[in-house]
Amino acid sequence: QFNGPVALTHAGDGSNRLFVAERGGAIKVFANRRDATQATTVLDLEARVDSQGGEAGFLGLAFDPGFRTNRTFYVSYATKDTVPRKVRLARYRISSSNPNAVEANSERVLLEIDHPNAYHFGGWIGFGPDGLLYMTHGDGGNLADAQDTASLFGKVLRLRINSDASAYSVPADNPHGNLVWAIGLRNPWRCSFDRAGNGNLWCGDVGNSRREEVNLIRRGANYGWPIYEGSLPYENRGNLPYSDFAPPAHEYDHALGVAVIGGYVYRGGALPALAGRYVYGDYTAQTLWALQFNGSGSVTANDTVATGPSFMLGMGEDQNGELY
Numbered sequence: 001q002f003n004g005p006v007a008l009t010h011a012g013d014g015s016n017r018l019f020v021a022e023r024g025g026a027i028k029v030f031a032n033r034r035d036a037t038q039a040t041t042v043l044d045l046e047a048r049v050d051s052q053g054g055e056a057g058f059l060g061l062a063f064d065p066g067f068r069t070n071r072t073f074y075v076s077y078a079t080k081d082t083v084p085r086k087v088r089l090a091r092y093r094i095s096s097s098n099p100n101a102v103e104a105n106s107e108r109v110l111l112e113i114d115h116p117n118a119y120h121f122g123g124w125i126g127f128g129p130d131g132l133l134y135m136t137h138g139d140g141g142n143l144a145d146a147q148d149t150a151s152l153f154g155k156v157l158r159l160r161i162n163s164d165a166s167a168y169s170v171p172a173d174n175p176h177g178n179l180v181w182a183i184g185l186r187n188p189w190r191c192s193f194d195r196a197g198n199g200n201l202w203c204g205d206v207g208n209s210r211r212e213e214v215n216l217i218r219r220g221a222n223y224g225w226p227i228y229e230g231s232l233p234y235e236n237r238g239n240l241p242y243s244d245f246a247p248p249a250h251e252y253d254h255a256l257g258v259a260v261i262g263g264y265v266y267r268g269g270a271l272p273a274l275a276g277r278y279v280y281g282d283y284t285a286q287t288l289w290a291l292q293f294n295g296s297g298s299v300t301a302n303d304t305v306a307t308g309p310s311f312m313l314g315m316g317e318d319q320n321g322e323l324y
Contacts, residue, residue, distance in 0.1 A: 001039050002028065004051070008316025008324050011063045011073070015099070016319055023057035025049030025077065029100050032318055040100045043075075043092060050080035055187075059087065059123025064161075065131055071096065071103070076123045076135065078115065086112040087123055087137060091161075110168050111159070113152050117141040120187040120206075124262075129197045132171060133159045134181065136188035136203065143226040143235065146184055149176040154225060156182040156191075156203070156217050175220035184223040184245065190262035190314045191217070195321055200297060202278055204262030205248075208234065212260035213248035214280060216297040221246035250291055250299045257282030261312050266290070268321035274305065279323060281312045 004023035011017060016032045025045035030036045051057035056078035064072040071094040079086045093106035115121060120138030127133055139146045139154035146154025158181040159168040170179055191203035201217040211230030215223055224245035226235045231242060231251060252260075263280035277290040288308045292301040316324040 007061045010319040013068045021058050021061045024051045043102045048081045050078045054118025060125035062125045084116040087115045088112050122188045124191045138187040146225045154185045182217050182221045184225045186225045192264045194265040195267045204260035206259045214250040216249045257285030259283035263315045281308050
């Protein structure tokens with residue numbers, strides 16, 4: 001049914017549908033039942049999505065918190081209809097007459113970021129409990145940009161979608177007066193808000209040569225890249241102390257895996273032993289882990305919970321908090 005699925009989510013509308021986005025640009029929907037046999041294409045962006053080189057392709061899918069009434073959702077992807085290539089954030093609206101089809105002429109491009117490199121796109125998008133849209137953008141191979149608060153590379157971004165959903169504005173409490181919410185990231189690949197509503201934003205940040213990071217993202221925090229890779233110096237030419245930066249909630253070395261895949265804090269009902277634990281994986285490790293953490297977000301345990309697939313690209317969550 002699927003060709004290169006990279007994201008799975010739900011609409012939050014009580015319909016118990018699952019939406020799967022494919023790397024090539026198609027978004028498909030099906031009923032969340034074991035006996036489902038068909039998926040319907042909601043939107044096909046193949047003509048616009050560059051999925052041919054490096055880590056390019058469809059990157060992120062998020063439904064508006066008010067989807068029940070405004071029927072809007074958001075996508076991010078690497079473009080092939082622009083020169084240079086860009087990371088594009090766009091909005092679409094579901095048809096009022098067909099819940100599995102996009103309304104004609106509903107596209108609105110909200111943001112485009114030049115991204116000439118073929119790697120480190122980031123591109124995850126998601127709404128926080130504050131109703132604002134968060135987006136990750138990798139360093140694109142431009143290492144120094146991750147520490148530049150005026151650059152959108154190597155960052156977590158935060159946008160306010162305007163009431164007409166056709167444009168965005170910079171939230172007044174963003175720490176640098178622009179879209180930047182947190183800095184010092186390399187390739188933040190797959191993030192999620194804890195659906196318990198505590199505002200915790202967890203991100204997996206893919207490392208370079210020695211360390212993989214799981215970060216708990218905070219307003220204005222600097223996660224160190226490329227001065228530090230995890231807790232290890234990387235390009236620390238100024239001998240800056242590690243205490244100047246926000247440490248990862250958890251890190252592991254490349255003996256375990258080489259590309260962290262961010263996951264979710266489990267809030268479902270099917271697996272009580274995982275309740276409240278952050279479940280994540282790695283592209284090569286064939287392992288799923290679960291972090292246990294205290295009220296401040298400090299990790300107290302990391303346990304292997306399952307053998308996972310090779311070349312895992314992401315995880316998804318349905319409307320009941322079950323993980324896929």
